[in-house]
Amino acid sequence: MSDDYENKTGYQAQSSETISSGGSGRSGTASDIDYVRPAENAEQDLYHGHSFITKWVFCQDAKVIGVQYFLLATFTGVIGLILSWLMRLQLGFPGAAGFMTAEHYYQFVTMHGMIMVVYFLTALFLGGFGNYLIPLMVGARDMVFPYLNMVSFWMFFIAVGVLLASFFVPGGPTGAGWTLYPPQTILEGTPGSGWGILLMCISLILFVAGFTMGGLNYLITILQARTRGMTLMRMPLTVWGIFTATVLAMLAFPALLVGALMMTLDKVLATSFFMPTILKAGEVLEYGGGSPILFQHLFWFFGHPEVYIVALPAFGIVSDLISVHSRKNIFGYRMMVWAIVVIGALSFFVWAHHMYVSGMNPWFGFFFATTTLIIAIPTAMKVYNWILTLWRGNIRLNVVMLWCLGFIVTFVNGGITGIFLGNVTVDVPLSDTYFVVAHFHMVMGIAPLMVIMGAVYHWFPLVSGRFLNETLGKWHFWITFLGAYSIYFPMHYLGFIGVPRRYFEMYDSPYVTSAVGMNEFISMAAFIVGAAQFILIYNIIKTLKTGKPAGHNPWQANSLEWLTPSVPPEHGNWGEKLPVVHRWPYDFSVPGAKEDFITQTTPPSEVIETEVEKT
């Protein structure tokens, strides 16, 4: 918190919800229906970089920070992808990768999981899209604490550095599984139980500390620094999704922090927060009195909201993409906002459905199964509303829309298997099988990834001023979509026949005959899907050089990010004057309007003949 922020920005405490019905303060030239409150807040004084270092490296512009987050998260994600290739190589063709031992396999599984969930998806949605879009969409010049925002990114950078450093320390990275369950995580015999787990914990602590700085910015910018006329219920659903996900992150990440901190102490100072009395080779270890189950509670108190920290921004973004590209207002906007808030709240009451086989009291299982299934209600509401938005819309079947449709189908698929696993009696036999792996990859891997892809094709013209190539985009989509289903549909079957997850090799188990061909097929599909992602990287590089110029508002969207004076937007976003908002961002195909969209800044007097349909 900058103590001299007040002086720099001139923000003044004032009655926030005071509604003026006219009278004093009205402009003599503005018509009554175009009335807006006069600007009362002084302008935010921004630090503009003058050198390459201050403009592009240690930069305080949220948009640059967003791109930095995006690039670093993508780099980390590519490492996660390569690790998954290595795992699939071993599973499909055991022994093909000569160097790979069982220890390596466990390390790759662990690092793949943690990288993809925390350092790729979370960082990309909140750090990447959050930073780029929040100030633009709410009509602010920047985040409220730009310096803190910059520090947040560099904390993330260090966290990634520490995490990747674990590949180069004695013993390598931790191989305890991405859930890092003690006691085996820190005991000899587990790969990376020395330096590996230590660096993982330190990296997570740094990540949480850095994210808290960023999250503080997202929340206060959304709550307190919107432009005139931008009420909470006029915000695009993208902002609602990121806002609620940030609240979840701020409440859930402390659990990860406490877990990582206590595990570090168990490792370094021989405390016993998570370590029970252990007999090893006839000798009692120095530990005793701790509880491994406590770690599971802490981990999943973070871990389940984490699913929604990834999913809620995806829900928000996909809602906006569908609305823009089907030229219809989002069906049931209020319901969509409620659903986001309700899902966020419920996500804190379901964590123990990850622990049905931990030996908990059956009544707890009953409680957590019930809360888990209740979440299906607001989630289903959202799916229906996306479909009803598409219904009779003027659908543009471009690459962005393809990714959105791919998301809806994939999310429904992954969601339905979640209903299976939410029930204790179904979960117990399926626990620790490939059914679980297939479920969570569909619902929180592939589905959010499809939204990310759609969002990249949608907002790239804003970031770069150029359209990505549609043909390449369609190849990218179809290979990814069909390939992902080739991977994960058969994987459900493997789970049903009982193939356990986390096994390095099946050896002579009875699963071999029925699973071996399928494992080869899945691995081949995984190689192809992974390779297809490089089409996007090629497309981006090609577009930056020779892409078709996009100009202003190329998708004919309504929300503020497309209405900046320059494309790409400059530092400060809005030129001399902040925008003034007169409507919500979903006025598409409004009867009586000249065009099929009315931007948020269009005053009522310019569209006097229009009549917005009730929804």
Added chain:
Amino acid sequence: MSNLLNKLFGTLLDKPWDKEQATIDNAHEGKTFDLSVQKSAVLIIFGIATVLFSLVFTSYLYTLSPSQDTNYLLRPNLLWINTLILFFVTYFFNKVTKDLEKKDTSKIKKNLLIIGGLTYLFLFGQIIFWFQLLKSGNYVSTNSYFANFYVFTALHGLHLLGGLFFWGKVSSKVLKLEQNKILEQEKNISALSIYWTFLLIVWLMFFLMIYIFNDSFIAWCKSLIS
């Protein structure tokens, strides 16, 4: 509280597509709460810190076993004096806040210095107590009671150091200001004030917990059941 809930949830009933609602919304200034950004930041930090310390408390209760010797901590010791110091800090912050409300800036500088001095004294006292504990043979790995004690006091100390960092920034600015310009820093000072009040509350919660939920209490509970 009802105002807060109304602002948070009442707004979810708005129909932004309605013309009547649009007329109201057009006059909105864009802020949700009547708070400075500094106070907003402090309140959000409280939320995060509350979750963090609640989890530490929960872990403490989860892992506490009745076989642990907690007598050393339960005897009268330096912690009581440190607690008293924190009370004094809050008292002086209260004075500063009241003076600011009355626009009386004559004692602000002096009281801010006292607050900083007392806070450093508290931290110093905590470190001395750590040394006393170590000297008595109660290490962080001795048992979960002491492990939690060390972790909590370390986290609380870090939280306090964060506050002292901003206290330093605000105080250095205030000390350079002329008497009549101190009111310009009112929002920063009041944000610091509520930060310290929160620190006291967290400390008291923990202080009560170690004196109530210890092995003797668990033994007493067990005797009731048996």
